Amino acid sequence: IVLTQTPLSSPVTLGQPASISCRSSQSLVHSDGNTYLSWLQQRPGQPPRLLIYKISNRFSGVPDRFSGSGAGTDFTLKISRVEAEDVGVYYCLHSTQSPFTFGGGTKVEIK
Amino acid sequence: EVQLVESGGGLVQPGGSLRLSCAASGFTFSNYWIHWVRQAPGKGLVWVSDINSDGRSRNYADAVRGRFTISRDNDKNTVYLQMNSLRAEDTAVYFCIRGSKGWNGIDYWGQGNLVTVSS
Numbered sequence: 125i126v127l128t129q130t131p132l133s134s135p136v137t138l139g140q141p142a143s144i145s146c147r148s149s150q151s152l153v154h155s156d157g158n159t160y161l162s163w164l165q166q167r168p169g170q171p172p173r174l175l176i177y178k179i180s181n182r183f184s185g186v187p188d189r190f191s192g193s194g195a196g197t198d199f200t201l202k203i204s205r206v207e208a209e210d211v212g213v214y215y216c217l218h219s220t221q222s223p224f225t226f227g228g229g230t231k232v233e234i235k
Numbered sequence: 236e237v238q239l240v241e242s243g244g245g246l247v248q249p250g251g252s253l254r255l256s257c258a259a260s261g262f263t264f265s266n267y268w269i270h271w272v273r274q275a276p277g278k279g280l281v282w283v284s285d286i287n288s289d290g291r292s293r294n295y296a297d298a299v300r301g302r303f304t305i306s307r308d309n310d311k312n313t314v315y316l317q318m319n320s321l322r323a324e325d326t327a328v329y330f331c332i333r334g335s336k337g338w339n340g341i342d343y344w345g346q347g348n349l350v351t352v353s354s
Contacts, residue, residue, distance in 0.1 A: 160339045171344040189250055219340040222294045226280040
């Protein structure tokens with residue numbers, strides 16, 4: 125399964141929204157009916173951190189300005205109002221089957 | 236607090252071996268899958284291997300199958316990644332990650348450990 129993220133880079137003004145797309149080469153619906161698509165954030169010099177799992181569920185401690193949506197093969201991460209601490213690279217990840225695969229990453233930076 | 240701490244990385248010559256360790260704390264280790272993911276310098280994330288809670292089920296990426304071996308010691312709350320026949324393209328930061336509970340995925344990440352394969 126190949127995950128393609130767009131855009132590669134997203135310059136955003138502080139306080140403005142940002143949106144990242146992740147498209148899968150095949151459906152991510154598991155045989156159990158769930159869709160195991162996650163979003164991760166990697167701040168500069170830090171390990172990745174889980175933000176969203178199963179398309180739209182925020183992980184523990186994740187601010188509500190982060191939201192996920194989508195179905196089947198097309199998914200979106202939205203940041204409602206970008207803050208300075210949101211700078212970094214965002215990855216989508218599928219865990220529907222082995223091997224798990226990651227998208228290529230989208231760099232969010234401040235204009 | 237969930238913690239995963241990797242160790243054992245460093246500089247090794249091509250063809251050499253290293254063993255990474257991942258020491259876990261803050262959760263009931265023996266109930267969770269553990270994964271390894273790597274990130275080459277300036278590049279993206281690549282899943283490497285995983286092991287189930289009792290160590291009987293193990294999976295590997297094609298790029299490392301036959302060269303890397305994952306194992307665990309539930310008495311020591313530690314997972315190992317034995318890396319043999321190392322190549323320059325194995326150079327990366329290796330992250331240890333906890334498998335999630337209740338849904339198929341991964342959640343908490345370690346800080347990572349750098350492995351450099353170079354002569």
